[in-house]
Amino acid sequence: MKHRHLIAAGIAAALLGVSACGNSSDTPAGNNQAASQPKEITIWLMNGSAPDSVVQAVNKEFIAKHPGTTPKIEIQQWDGIQEKTTTALAGNTPPDVLEIGSTLVSKFADSGGLADLTGKKSDLGGDSWLKGLTEAGTLDGKIYGVPYYGGVRAVIYRTDMFTKAGISSPPTDLAGFTAMLDKLQKKFGTDPKFSALYFPGQYWYAALPFVWDEGGELATQDGDKWTGALDSPQAQAGLTTLKGLVNKYSKAPVNGNENDNDPATPMGEGKAGVIIDSGWKVGVITKAHPELKGKVAVFALPGKNPGTTAPVFLGGSNLAISEGSKAPDLAYDWLKIMSGTTAQTQLATDGGVIPNSTNLLNLHAKDPILSVFDAAAKNSRSTPATPKWANVESGTILQDMLVAIFSGKSTVAAATKTASEAITKTLNG
Amino acid sequence: MDVLDAGRPDVDTALAPTPVGAPAGAPTGPARRPRRRAGGLLPYWLLLPSLVVLVGLLAYPLFSLVTTSFRQLDLRQLIRRQTVWVGTANYRTILRDHEFWVITFRTIAFALVCVAATLLAGTLVALLMRRLERGMRLLVSIGMLLAWATPTVSAATVFKWLFDEQYGVVNWLVTKLTPVDWSAHSWFDSKWPAFFVLGLCVVWQAIPFVALTLYAGLTSIPDDIYEAATIDGAGAWRQFWTVTRPLLKPIFLILISLSLIWDLKVFSQLYVITRGGPSRSTLLLNLYTYNLGFGVSRFGVAAAAGVIMVVITFLATAFYVRTMLRVQEEAL
Amino acid sequence: MTALVPRRRRRKRGSVAANIAAVLVFGFFAFPVYWMASTAFKPAAQIRTFDVKLFPTALTLEHFRDAFNTANFWTFLRNSLIVSLSTTVLAVLVALLAATALARFRFRGRRAYLIMILVVQMVPLEALVIPMYLVLRDADLLNVLPVLIGTYMAFVLPFTIWTLRGFVAALPVDLEEAAMTDGATRLGAFWRITFPLMAPGLVATGVFAFIQAWNEFILALTLMEQKNQTLPVWLGTFKTAQGVDWGGLMAGSTILAIPVVAFFLVVQGRMTSGLAAGAVKG
Numbered sequence A: 001m002k003h004r005h006l007i008a009a010g011i012a013a014a015l016l017g018v019s020a021c022g023n024s025s026d027t028p029a030g031n032n033q034a035a036s037q038p039k040e041i042t043i044w045l046m047n048g049s050a051p052d053s054v055v056q057a058v059n060k061e062f063i064a065k066h067p068g069t070t071p072k073i074e075i076q077q078w079d080g081i082q083e084k085t086t087t088a089l090a091g092n093t094p095p096d097v098l099e100i101g102s103t104l105v106s107k108f109a110d111s112g113g114l115a116d117l118t119g120k121k122s123d124l125g126g127d128s129w130l131k132g133l134t135e136a137g138t139l140d141g142k143i144y145g146v147p148y149y150g151g152v153r154a155v156i157y158r159t160d161m162f163t164k165a166g167i168s169s170p171p172t173d174l175a176g177f178t179a180m181l182d183k184l185q186k187k188f189g190t191d192p193k194f195s196a197l198y199f200p201g202q203y204w205y206a207a208l209p210f211v212w213d214e215g216g217e218l219a220t221q222d223g224d225k226w227t228g229a230l231d232s233p234q235a236q237a238g239l240t241t242l243k244g245l246v247n248k249y250s251k252a253p254v255n256g257n258e259n260d261n262d263p264a265t266p267m268g269e270g271k272a273g274v275i276i277d278s279g280w281k282v283g284v285i286t287k288a289h290p291e292l293k294g295k296v297a298v299f300a301l302p303g304k305n306p307g308t309t310a311p312v313f314l315g316g317s318n319l320a321i322s323e324g325s326k327a328p329d330l331a332y333d334w335l336k337i338m339s340g341t342t343a344q345t346q347l348a349t350d351g352g353v354i355p356n357s358t359n360l361l362n363l364h365a366k367d368p369i370l371s372v373f374d375a376a377a378k379n380s381r382s383t384p385a386t387p388k389w390a391n392v393e394s395g396t397i398l399q400d401m402l403v404a405i406f407s408g409k410s411t412v413a414a415a416t417k418t419a420s421e422a423i424t425k426t427l428n429g
Numbered sequence B: 001m002d003v004l005d006a007g008r009p010d011v012d013t014a015l016a017p018t019p020v021g022a023p024a025g026a027p028t029g030p031a032r033r034p035r036r037r038a039g040g041l042l043p044y045w046l047l048l049p050s051l052v053v054l055v056g057l058l059a060y061p062l063f064s065l066v067t068t069s070f071r072q073l074d075l076r077q078l079i080r081r082q083t084v085w086v087g088t089a090n091y092r093t094i095l096r097d098h099e100f101w102v103i104t105f106r107t108i109a110f111a112l113v114c115v116a117a118t119l120l121a122g123t124l125v126a127l128l129m130r131r132l133e134r135g136m137r138l139l140v141s142i143g144m145l146l147a148w149a150t151p152t153v154s155a156a157t158v159f160k161w162l163f164d165e166q167y168g169v170v171n172w173l174v175t176k177l178t179p180v181d182w183s184a185h186s187w188f189d190s191k192w193p194a195f196f197v198l199g200l201c202v203v204w205q206a207i208p209f210v211a212l213t214l215y216a217g218l219t220s221i222p223d224d225i226y227e228a229a230t231i232d233g234a235g236a237w238r239q240f241w242t243v244t245r246p247l248l249k250p251i252f253l254i255l256i257s258l259s260l261i262w263d264l265k266v267f268s269q270l271y272v273i274t275r276g277g278p279s280r281s282t283l284l285l286n287l288y289t290y291n292l293g294f295g296v297s298r299f300g301v302a303a304a305a306g307v308i309m310v311v312i313t314f315l316a317t318a319f320y321v322r323t324m325l326r327v328q329e330e331a332l
Numbered sequence C: 001m002t003a004l005v006p007r008r009r010r011r012k013r014g015s016v017a018a019n020i021a022a023v024l025v026f027g028f029f030a031f032p033v034y035w036m037a038s039t040a041f042k043p044a045a046q047i048r049t050f051d052v053k054l055f056p057t058a059l060t061l062e063h064f065r066d067a068f069n070t071a072n073f074w075t076f077l078r079n080s081l082i083v084s085l086s087t088t089v090l091a092v093l094v095a096l097l098a099a100t101a102l103a104r105f106r107f108r109g110r111r112a113y114l115i116m117i118l119v120v121q122m123v124p125l126e127a128l129v130i131p132m133y134l135v136l137r138d139a140d141l142l143n144v145l146p147v148l149i150g151t152y153m154a155f156v157l158p159f160t161i162w163t164l165r166g167f168v169a170a171l172p173v174d175l176e177e178a179a180m181t182d183g184a185t186r187l188g189a190f191w192r193i194t195f196p197l198m199a200p201g202l203v204a205t206g207v208f209a210f211i212q213a214w215n216e217f218i219l220a221l222t223l224m225e226q227k228n229q230t231l232p233v234w235l236g237t238f239k240t241a242q243g244v245d246w247g248g249l250m251a252g253s254t255i256l257a258i259p260v261v262a263f264f265l266v267v268q269g270r271m272t273s274g275l276a277a278g279a280v281k282g
Helices: A004-024 A026-031 A052-065 A081-090 A102-111 A131-136 A159-165 A174-188 A204-213 A233-249 A264-269 A280-288 A328-338 A341-351 A358-364 A370-377 A389-394 A397-407 A412-428 B009-014 B042-068 B075-080 B089-096 B098-130 B134-149 B152-162 B169-177 B191-219 B223-231 B236-247 B249-264 B268-273 B285-295 B299-327 C007-012 C016-041 C062-069 C073-104 C110-122 C125-138 C145-170 C173-181 C186-197 C199-215 C218-223 C231-236 C246-281
Strands: A040-046 A070-076 A097-101 A146-151 A153-158 A195-197 A219-222 A225-228 A272-278 A296-299 A315-321
Touching: A040 A081, A040 A328, A052 A070, A052 A328, A052 A341, A081 A097, A081 A102, A081 B075, A081 B285, A081 C125, A081 C218, A097 A102, A097 A328, A102 A131, A102 A315, A102 A389, A102 B075, A131 A146, A131 A315, A146 A341, A153 A159, A153 A204, A153 A280, A153 A370, A159 A174, A174 A195, A174 A233, A174 A272, A195 A233, A204 A233, A204 A397, A219 A412, A225 A412, A233 A397, A233 A412, A264 A272, A264 A280, A272 A280, A280 A296, A296 A370, A315 A328, A328 A341, A341 A358, A358 A370, A389 A397, A389 A412, A389 B285, A397 A412, B042 B299, B042 C073, B042 C110, B042 C125, B042 C145, B089 B098, B089 B299, B098 B134, B098 B191, B098 B249, B098 B285, B098 B299, B098 C016, B134 B191, B134 C016, B134 C246, B152 B191, B152 B268, B152 C016, B152 C231, B152 C246, B191 B249, B191 B268, B191 C016, B223 B236, B236 B249, B249 B299, B249 C110, B268 B285, B285 B299, B285 C125, B299 C110, B299 C125, C016 C062, C016 C246, C062 C073, C062 C246, C073 C110, C073 C145, C073 C199, C073 C231, C110 C145, C125 C145, C125 C218, C145 C199, C145 C218, C173 C186, C186 C199, C199 C231, C199 C246, C218 C231, C231 C246
Parallel strands: A040 A070, A040 A097, A195 A272
Antiparallel strands: A097 A315, A146 A315, A153 A272, A153 A296, A219 A225
16 A cells, blocks of 8 residues: 555654653653752753863762752753743743853843842852952842853964064064064965954954953943943044954954854964964864964953053853752752862863952963963953843844944944944843 | 656646645636535534644734733743733834834845745746756756755755855855956845845745746646647747736745745744844844844833734735635635 | 647757756756755865865765764754654644545635635744743643644644645545445545545645754744754754854754755655556556
8 A cells, every 4th residue: 555654654653752742741740849859950051161070070079969969961052042041041940050151140130030149159258259250140239140260362373473473572562562463464464365363343352352441331330320332432442443453454254253253263274363362262273283282372462551451351151040940959059069169270270261269360370371361361341240231242232333343334433323322222221 | 746747648637736726627627616515513523623733822822922012021021920011012112113114124125026036936947847858857856856855044054154255165166267356255244245145045945846836737737728829829928928827827826925925934044144134234024023032032022023023924915815815716 | 648749849848958957957956955965074174275175075974973973963853853753744634634624515614714824824933932932831831842743733734734725625526426336435435545646735745844843943942941952953053162163064954954855855756656656547
């Protein structure tokens, strides 16, 4: 019979459907059990943040303390994480512990989806926490996100290329920085694809230092009202400087961003003189090009005034406990271990990130690369710690502004005015 | 959709692999009125399963969409499960937003262009298939099936890669084959080239369905009619205009209606290729609504935008749908 | 019929111009798919390079290996298969029942039902995501895989019913009657005669339903948690910490496309021969 296989397929599908029924119906029922000692807690960690060794050690310590419970780690991708976090926190079975990007903590704290951890600050050693991350995790004076780790950006370069271009030491001010770019362009600029400074247009994290160094701000707060401040003369000056550099020295796509147009790639291929990027990118470069091991170095982005560094953006993540967690005490214990000194030390050493405590900032003192980042972190800032800031990011206001400026479609004045108005509207809206 | 069998005489007359929605009996073979029985309760029982699914999982959420559009449902209300009624505030927010109107106009224009391109290309391909031997016809069908079967997200990703500024093969080919140097030509820096790539991706995947449906319809027109027209001295174009077009009118109408509905809803390709950029210049209605929800977490406003979008789609396609329903009066 | 076709007509088929056009058309449709597959097999060095190679000079499976090894890939694949196959079978069955009712019977509300399923297609799926989320959350049915199947069915049904209605309506009722006078029951006649003749319609709508379910992304992302999510979600968030890995992304896209293309080609072939056999014998 011609339709025999149709019937078979139908039965198979029905069976599969039934078995799927059987599997997934465990989930809601399971979570409604008596909440005394759940068999497992769920932890969301972002892709690439913590090395396996650290996570294993934390889990081991946790299980030793709570033998009946398994910590289940779920790795999440950055792309689409706001949506996933929203639906998870609004759902009936949110993860117990979750890592949230520092600029997003405010938004979820305001929503009521995160547990208030203010009372636990001293228990967690909160007095030595990094200021930038603490601010990011605090809303209306209450702590919802515990600092997890930080990351800043600095200028990465190749010592061999510097030698060839006749640059003996890293610049100490912005004028020196420009002169250095000039030398690189002169030496390698015959290659039309070479960028003395490889800067994708939407890379707002790397644009912020230029604004802050001039004394500009993203937004100012007056009581409850926020006002976008990118149209101030100082901010405009910083962006004009950056525009000059990008237009003259960068062949990176103006409409590109640092993820799709990873600066590490052209650097490894010798198509970029310097890039502004995070510490772990050094490892990416040397992994793709092992011959460059030992030839990649870093210096902090210099400020306008000689001897200063530009204030850099302190990114990173915080750890939070969901308000709807069925095992908040267990979640807290896991969080305490991960944010504690032992795990943080291991995180800094194995992961190369900036740990959450100022007590541990000397861990990288011997490392020529990481020590530069740690030093730069001392002069670091974050984005406005307000719930609506996340909407500025998802509304791509800064990215659009930069693209308009670099492509020449708008003047700096016009583009910053549009962006400031949009920021004001979004932060107060 | 049996492209290979259409054209075999027995199949033609006995079955007319009926193109979507064409009334039984037209345009081919004996004019057959669909005989329908008054079935008592049986038809209702047959309809019941579909009604249960449609009402429970489509109509009810649709109702919920409308009620949500009258609520303030930001992240706070969503997570704390609060219900706050704000009347028509959400609708006013949207209708007063200048950008909304720009985007609406843009969405309609984009959809019209895509539909026109798809119908034109689809018709040409169907006509071509009629003139091919079985082997070549199979080749064309397989090509189209490959395009049609590719998941939308995959297709969008591939097109983004094809037109990549630095390493894309399109720029490479143009640079190699023409005097123009496009080795760093950006397709996504401004909205017209971006729309071109987006439209190409949408149309590339839309043509197969149209072409195959039209081909099935074409093969149900007996050769005799064309023979007679040729004897009367009509050329190819005239034959198309006076013979093919009127007979295929019902199929054209439904293809236009469906294509318009689908192209007004474009989302995945837009999300993957430009995500509305640069600077929101390629933003279309569906993504705009989505951003209101999952972007800035204003789900009440997003719901209102969703309702408005349905209304707009309805208005835009009303003419075609009405004509189609009238043409199919008999079948209905 | 063949005897009546004038010489003129036969010469027009297979003309050189038509064949050239056919090759170009094939190229237009097949090239992006070829490019996706060839990039998936190219070693990384040949992808991110200004020296583009139209034909890969070296082949590698590393991108596919990386794709298979990503966390949860096999879970997502299993989920996609379960959901898509279930949706297809159930949707076609339910649609067939409805289509039969609409095409073969007169009853009150018939026209209204038809208009409803046409209008309902105008609603964009993405707009219904949040209401669906709210409805399911309150019913505590989030993250339950069969619910995903149900929602996919709801979205495919309108078009499926519409299409099948056309096919059912085109079938001559006489065939059934003839079979019944030969002693078969109404059900037997339906099963033996009518059902096989509807094969192309069932195939077409089955394929459509499968593709819609296989590709769906937003609902799977929003309504399901990680262990119940599907392949498109995996592809959509497939970005390594180092940015876009085109080789991996193309490998992922190819993996996503293969089952659909295979399903298409296999089913198309089988049903064609079945139909031909049935028609000739009949």
